[in-house]
Amino acid sequence: MADFYTEKVMDHFRNPRNMGEIKDADGVGTVGNPQCGDIMTMYIKVKDDRIIDIKFKTFGCTAAIASTSIATEMVKGKTLDEAYKLTRDDVAKELGGLPAIKMHCSNLAADALRKAIDDYKKKRK
């Protein structure tokens, strides 16, 4: 558990990876946390059951932005099943830890991703 933000968190915050929208996304997932008010949207492009492109937009704190940024990096190129298993602990660990009070931000990143995958599966049916 980190007391403040790790260098890796600050790096993803300062230079977010895969930030933006995918206009013709195959799946879109938005989640929000009513307690603190962060809102995150993930866009995915899927080919042969793999995430070939992913982008995000986040309204929220440093941890929220860094969590979504690193989550996109972690699942890009992965199969949908692999990506679906991403947990908040995976995200937080990859960031070198998050302050306890900010753990819900990493949770939201994983939730947004799963919601985007669900959306893709629903649309395909």
Add this chain to the structure above:
Amino acid sequence: MDYAATTPVDKEVIKEMLPYFDKTYGNASSIHTFGRDAFDAVEKAREQVAGIINAKPDEIIFTSGGSESDNLAIKGVAYKNKEKRGSEKNHIITCAIEHPAVLEVCKHLEKQDFNVEYIPVDKHGLINIDELENVISKDTFLITVMFANNEIGTIEPIEQIGKIAKKNNILFHTDAVQAVGKVPIDVNKQNIDLLSISSHKIYGPKGVGALYIRKGVSIAPLIHGGGHEKGFRSSTYNTPGIVGLGKACELCKARFTKDVNHMKKLRDHLIKNILKIEESYLNGHPTKRLCNNSHFRFTAIEGESLNLMLDDKGIAGSTGSACSSKKLQASHVLLGIGLKPEEAHGSLRLTLGRYSTLDEVEYVSEVLPDTVKKLRTMSPLWNK
């Protein structure tokens, strides 16, 4: 840009303090020369502090800071009242947007069978005077309302409240931590019975404060011991700190007009520049605000990210966003003036001081629009 959080110690203040660490280090309560020299220094500081609020020196008690002064004033009056034989009074009136050092004390007292009324404020942060007058009852013994708000800088109608308190024979305490050195304070004209001062907000050292207690008002001590400060607050005198606070007050008084004009000029320039940003708003009162306070909100972005991005550019600000609070709750002040949590989210306080420069203001005016823009391009709530 965060002078409301704290200030650097003025060089003249440091110079004044230094001898009291290792040369005149005597215990101000001792009878020998070393002690008496320290005692004289403490008494001189008492005069300097009294001078900034038009009080008498023997009405000033030294404390460890603003929070202790607030605690001592409110609990001290409350407990003293309870001690009075036959006193049934148990009602305190305060304001919804007080500093936690007041609000938490009031909540604490509620657990001890005191009733507390939290008067709401309008959208600018001004207390509802009619409501305050309406809730006064025969049981009310204390009104505590801040002189000026620490977040949005709104200056409350202190003289009016003082009159109401006096008319109803109720004690009036005000937390003037943010107001000292920025607003003219006269405890007699404004009918103030107790007033809290903090040293580190006025270019003095941290860990020192003062409480003005009008002559004739008695309070119960929180710290019992050797009977210092007329028994109101025992503890060996923090001579260097007290000397520093005294000098800081003297400087604030001497430089009052110069300091206020300087801060006001920079503040107005800053506000004018920042409000050019699309969907930016000023929180607080348009005119009844501290000369050093600017408080903004920007649609679709969050304050903690904004502050850390500004920090990268060497700019220190603060925010009332839930994300930056330990409780993950938006500031009670911003909610108190009627903002929604998502509006409080995008808030930024920039506060100026004696050493702020026009160059600094210009630099912030240049950096902030780009920073807001950068965060908005990341935000799913911004579609422009």
